[in-house]
Amino acid sequence: MPELQEVTVDDLKHLVSDRAIKGETMLLNMGPQHPSTHGVLRLLLELDGEIVLNCIPDVGYLHTGVEKNMEAKTYQKAEVMTDRLDYMNNMGNNLSYVMAVEKLVDLDVPPRAQALRVILTELQRIASHLVWLGTSALDLAAMSMFLYCFREREDILDIFELVSGQRMMTTYFRPGGVWRDVPVEFEAAVRNFIKIFPKRIDEYEALLTKNPLFMDRTLGIGKLSGEDALQYGATGPILRASGVNWDLRKNRPYTGYEQYDFEIPVRTEGDVYARYLVRVEEMRQALRIVEQALDKLPMGPVRSDNRKFVPPPRSEIGVSMEALIHHFKLWTEGFPAPKASIYSAVESPRGELGVYLEGDGGPKPYRVHWRTPSFDNMQVMPIMVKGLLVADLVAVIGSVDIVLGDIDR
Amino acid sequence: MNKKLEPIVQALQKEFDAQLEEFRDEVHLFIVPERLVAALTVLRDKHHFELLSTLSAVDYWPQENPRFHVIYQLTSVSKNLLLQLRVPVSGTAPVLPTVTGVYQNANWRERELWDMFGIKCEGHPDLRRILMPYDWQGHPLRKDYPLGYEEPQFTFNFDEIDLRKPYAKE
Numbered sequence: 149m150p151e152l153q154e155v156t157v158d159d160l161k162h163l164v165s166d167r168a169i170k171g172e173t174m175l176l177n178m179g180p181q182h183p184s185t186h187g188v189l190r191l192l193l194e195l196d197g198e199i200v201l202n203c204i205p206d207v208g209y210l211h212t213g214v215e216k217n218m219e220a221k222t223y224q225k226a227e228v229m230t231d232r233l234d235y236m237n238n239m240g241n242n243l244s245y246v247m248a249v250e251k252l253v254d255l256d257v258p259p260r261a262q263a264l265r266v267i268l269t270e271l272q273r274i275a276s277h278l279v280w281l282g283t284s285a286l287d288l289a290a291m292s293m294f295l296y297c298f299r300e301r302e303d304i305l306d307i308f309e310l311v312s313g314q315r316m317m318t319t320y321f322r323p324g325g326v327w328r329d330v331p332v333e334f335e336a337a338v339r340n341f342i343k344i345f346p347k348r349i350d351e352y353e354a355l356l357t358k359n360p361l362f363m364d365r366t367l368g369i370g371k372l373s374g375e376d377a378l379q380y381g382a383t384g385p386i387l388r389a390s391g392v393n394w395d396l397r398k399n400r401p402y403t404g405y406e407q408y409d410f411e412i413p414v415r416t417e418g419d420v421y422a423r424y425l426v427r428v429e430e431m432r433q434a435l436r437i438v439e440q441a442l443d444k445l446p447m448g449p450v451r452s453d454n455r456k457f458v459p460p461p462r463s464e465i466g467v468s469m470e471a472l473i474h475h476f477k478l479w480t481e482g483f484p485a486p487k488a489s490i491y492s493a494v495e496s497p498r499g500e501l502g503v504y505l506e507g508d509g510g511p512k513p514y515r516v517h518w519r520t521p522s523f524d525n526m527q528v529m530p531i532m533v534k535g536l537l538v539a540d541l542v543a544v545i546g547s548v549d550i551v552l553g554d555i556d557r
Numbered sequence: 558m559n560k561k562l563e564p565i566v567q568a569l570q571k572e573f574d575a576q577l578e579e580f581r582d583e584v585h586l587f588i589v590p591e592r593l594v595a596a597l598t599v600l601r602d603k604h605h606f607e608l609l610s611t612l613s614a615v616d617y618w619p620q621e622n623p624r625f626h627v628i629y630q631l632t633s634v635s636k637n638l639l640l641q642l643r644v645p646v647s648g649t650a651p652v653l654p655t656v657t658g659v660y661q662n663a664n665w666r667e668r669e670l671w672d673m674f675g676i677k678c679e680g681h682p683d684l685r686r687i688l689m690p691y692d693w694q695g696h697p698l699r700k701d702y703p704l705g706y707e708e709p710q711f712t713f714n715f716d717e718i719d720l721r722k723p724y725a726k727e
Contacts, residue, residue, distance in 0.1 A: 162683060208688040215673075216697055220704050251581060378607040378634060381662030394634045488580045491630055491641065493610070504628065506615055519611035519630070524662045556688055 163204050168194050180209050184287045184542045187552030198537045203530040210556040218516040222482030223249050231317040234554035236279055239272040240496045242321040248492040248503040249323040252485045255457050261325035261450045262404045266441045270434040275304040276497035277427050284546025288365050300348055307337050324458035325451030342439050366421040370532040370544035381524030384499025389426045390418035396495040408440045420547040457483045482511030498522055522554035562638050565604045585641045590653050593644055597659045606631040609660035614674045618700040624648025651676040673698035
């Protein structure tokens with residue numbers, strides 16, 4: 149076993165100022181175990197008293213080698229790893245991956261499956277924003293928000309359990325459709341959520357939007373211009389709060405988003421408060437999409453009947469030799485994909501979630517690369533926090549809405 | 558190909574000698590490493606590709622020259638376009654010029670490139686490992702790097718393997 153090396157001050161000299169080396173300013177570790185870094189994130193702060201002069205994020209504590217692992221699994225089996233990337237956006241990760249596979253092998257998806265995908269990813273967006281709202285308000289000492297938000301998130305996770313049997317690691321979307329049709333209770337559960345949730349958003353807004361303490365902590369904090377956001381690769385609500393109207397659901401519609409009527413909230417202030425307003429409005433818009441998709445939910449199959457890629461239903465296996473052969477081939481060998489590469493991106497609650505997928509003619513992906521939004525959103529954070537107080541840094545981390553599983557992959 | 562993308566691709570083919578490849582409406586342009594920074598600067602300033610969506614690589618080991626394709630996935634937010642630049646890199650001396658001067662977010666992506674593939678970006682302001690521990694040996698996403706399994710311990714070789722295991726002992 150090789151000897152462990154120690155990191156010396158020399159290794160970090162190029163990152164901090166001369167004053168830190170001389171001992172005039174203080175270098176302080178925040179994390180990796182810290183309640184308001186939302187996971188195992190380590191920030192190296194250079195402080196002059198309470199003022200943050202420099203912030204150097206250190207990521208990788210949650211690296212699980214998903215990209216490498218996926219290369220060793222067939223296309224179907226690799227999907228279960230996608231849930232574990234961004235654990236607040238399981239349905240969205242499934243969607244980006246199955247869309248990439250479908251694009252690579254050129255597979256059609258029936259309309260009912262498309263509509264179900266939209267409903268569930270939008271519910272997931274709401275659930276993800278609820279976790280963000282609860283935890284970032286908790287960082288600003290609004291304890292009750294956390295309890296309210298998790299109460300509503302529970303309803304959404306119950307719906308996920310209803311359709312997939314799992315609350316979080318759903319793997320419900322499959323290449324060519326969804327795992328199976330939703331149960332009869334599904335519609336009533338979603339309708340019930342649509343009925344109660346607008347009032348609940350009003351409650352959250354009553355607690356925070358005009359709350360002077362909340363506004364004190366967020367207005368004008370963590371400013372970011374639209375040009376900087378693009379230059380540093382920030383996407384999602386951060387980009388839209390900085391005045392750039394860019395949402396893949398509108399700009400490059402996928403999975404039938406063009407059929408639904410919804411608006412993209414954009415603010416120009418680019419501070420923590422603007423990001424809060426954008427996300428709260430996004431929850432309302434997501435609910436509108438869910439309602440429209442549920443109203444228009446077409447009947448019909450939920451999986452493609454292309455048996456070369458999609459396993460046959462259980463009922464056919466007992467009576468059809470063909471079906472048995474397909475079932476056997478698909479679950480032992482998998483399906484082959486062409487020797488080519490594609491890039492497919494969806495709008496996750498945090499921004500552009502892209503998959504670069506390359507096949508080599510065999511049943512396993514040759515290379516999978518995840519363009520995860522938090523990775524780039526995290527890079528932009530240091531320029532937002534320069535000159536702020538340490539307490540404001542906590543507000544900014546909350547507003548970036550990072551998920552460490554998404555950064556480290 | 559998208560109508561709006563055609564003139565841009567033609568200009569790049571003429572100016573930078575780029576090779577075009579298409580698959581499912583996606584445009585890939587192959588370009589040599591020496592002209593990469595100039596091409597990206599032109600794409601950003603003249604053709605409005607403001608966002609570097611992602612930067613990564615593919616390893617084609619055991620093929621040696623080129624062993625890697627480094628991928629620059631660009632997005633034009635104002636014109637709603639997608640373009641992919643691919644840069645072949647040799648396996649014997651995998652070195653590229655850094656593009657952090659053109660797109661700031663290439664900083665961490667190039668660190669990841671070094672960490673995972675061992676491709677060095679010359680002129681990078683802070684080239685350290687990013688995801689793996691700083692004292693890690695090797696570059697995990699290379700194809701000649703094994704996925705790694707634990708040795709199974711049986712009664713007859715339990716102690717022998719236990720001695721080699723890297724956990725803390727008394």
